[in-house]
Amino acid sequence: MGTAGDSEKKPTVVFVLGGPGSGKGTQCANIVEHFGYTHLSAGDLLRAEIKSGSENGNTKWECLGLPLLKAGGVGIHSYQALSFFIGIGCILHLITMIQNMIKEGKIVPSEVTIKLLQKAMQDSGNDKFLIDGFPRNEENRAAFEAVTKIEPAFVLFFDCPEEEMERRILSRNQGREDDNIETIRKRFKVFLESSLPVVEYYDSKGKVRKVDAAKPIDEVFEVVKAIFTPKDEKVKQHRCAIL
Numbered sequence: 001m002g003t004a005g006d007s008e009k010k011p012t013v014v015f016v017l018g019g020p021g022s023g024k025g026t027q028c029a030n031i032v033e034h035f036g037y038t039h040l041s042a043g044d045l046l047r048a049e050i051k052s053g054s055e056n057g058n059t060k061w062e063c064l065g066l067p068l069l070k071a072g073g074v075g076i077h078s079y080q081a082l083s084f085f086i087g088i089g090c091i092l093h094l095i096t097m098i099q100n101m102i103k104e105g106k107i108v109p110s111e112v113t114i115k116l117l118q119k120a121m122q123d124s125g126n127d128k129f130l131i132d133g134f135p136r137n138e139e140n141r142a143a144f145e146a147v148t149k150i151e152p153a154f155v156l157f158f159d160c161p162e163e164e165m166e167r168r169i170l171s172r173n174q175g176r177e178d179d180n181i182e183t184i185r186k187r188f189k190v191f192l193e194s195s196l197p198v199v200e201y202y203d204s205k206g207k208v209r210k211v212d213a214a215k216p217i218d219e220v221f222e223v224v225k226a227i228f229t230p231k232d233e234k235v236k237q238h239r240c241a242i243l
């Protein structure tokens with residue numbers, strides 16, 4: 001899927017951007033239901049990686065690592081145990097790095113996020129994707145383009161005042177480690193300094209569809225629906241309304 005020099009048809013990608021709590025995940029769920037896209041949230045993929053990484057790390061450690069050590073450090077056993085622990089060390093180091101960066105509201109290096117996105121795209125079997133919360137900075141944007149050679153069809157941008165986003169996040173109650181006032185402030189800063197320039201970049205290419213995200217969920221979705229409805233379908237709906 002989407003590597004340099006591929007002749008296969010490229011998937012359709014829509015980047016879904018907006019500040020923390022602007023409603024990206026909420027609206028993506030509606031788009032999936034109505035338009036058959038697969039929703040990939042970069043933040044959700046990173047959180048899943050932390051969860052599965054620590055679970056797998058612990059499981060491997062308990063089920064495989066300790067028996068190998070107990071086996072008594074002779075010949076091949078000690079060599080296997082050593083390589084095993086070096087491998088586990090790397091996994092746990094990566095997981096801790098992602099966890100810390102999320103807690104600090106920082107942006108994880110692109111190699112990690114793009115790998116997760118590419119795998120999720122391959123596993124989905126679909127060819128239409130809403131990529132939510134990515135690209136988050138210029139490094140994300142340039143790396144994704146270089147690695148996948150995919151240009152987004154357009155960028156859906158949810159525009160929402162900071163006070164409203166803050167209210168929403170503080171009452172979200174999903175147990176996210178970064179949904180506390182200290183991290184929220186850091187995330188807003190990163191959004192203004194690093195993510196908005198990406199929106200501006202795509203705007204200069206005429207690719208941004210800006211939506212007022214401060215309205216109630218249903219009203220926002222009416223606007224989103226119009227953006228995703230193909231032009232000929234809109235003409236049909238208009239004719240039906242007249243007749």
Ligand SMILES: Nc1ncnc2c1ncn2[C@@H]1O[C@H](COP(=O)(O)OP(=O)(O)OP(=O)(O)O)[C@@H](O)[C@H]1O
Nearest residue numbers: 019020021022023024025026168172215216217220
């Ligand atoms: N238009 C809206 N009006 C009021 N509340 C909303 C609206 N859209 C979403 N919410 C609520 O606000 C919270 C944040 O929404 P959501 O998780 O979709 O935002 P997000 O942009 O994905 O945030 P993040 O970047 O932190 O993942 C949720 O509790 C959601 O139910």
Ligand SMILES: Nc1ccn([C@@H]2O[C@H](COP(=O)(O)O)[C@@H](O)[C@H]2O)c(=O)n1
Nearest residue numbers: 042043101102105106107108133134136
């Ligand atoms: N491209 C990305 C996207 C997200 N992150 C990290 O995850 C955090 C949560 O993201 P949400 O979209 O779910 O709000 C975000 O604050 C970053 O720490 C990332 O590094 N790169």
Ligand SMILES: [Mg+2]
Nearest residue numbers: 024025041043
């Ligand atoms: Mg989200």
